[in-house]
Amino acid sequence: MRIAFTGSHRVGKTTLAEEIADILPGYDFRNEPYLQLEEGGHLFSEIPTLEDYIKQFTFSVKQTKNSKNDVIFDRSPLDILAYIYTLSRTKNIQILYEEMTSAMSQIDLLVFVPIEKPDLIICQDSDLPDLRREVNDILQDWIEDLNNEILEVTGSLENRKKQLLNKIYK
DSSP states (O other): EEEEEEEOSSSSSSHHHHHHHHSSSTEEEEHHHHHHHHHHHHHSSSSSSSSHHHHHHHHHHHHHHTTTTSSSEEHHHHHHHHHHHHOOOOOOOOOHHHHHHHHTTTTTTEEEEOOOSSSSOOOOGGOOOHHHHHHHHHHHHHTTTTTEEEEEOSSOOOOOOHHHHHTTTH
């Protein structure tokens, strides 16, 4: 099974993905593209630019399309395209959207980690809370258009793990 975690930044997505990867033997965990590219020597701006997100998007699409079974992705092309769209609403993203949906067709389960109300994670101004909320709203709209099996998880980390494991082992 190919599982991708989606959500804006600072929602607990990575923590949940890492916990699930530890529980599922034989699964390959893929860090988010930003970290993989950074480890490969790519230098990003302190606050990622549109070009930085496009680089991550291209990497994520390729990685998703070339994936085998039993992999967990911390982020997906969907997330990154939401950031691209938020940062440049005047940019025509139709071709990128089609690339995203093609790549996402490889995902068996999309785990959406939304911003909860009340928000469980306190964000400082340096965490770009407005960007975080905008991306969250776009993801909520776009996931409805995908043909993926989608699980929205909420609550504490333990509750989120239970929701996801119940789905996987159902």
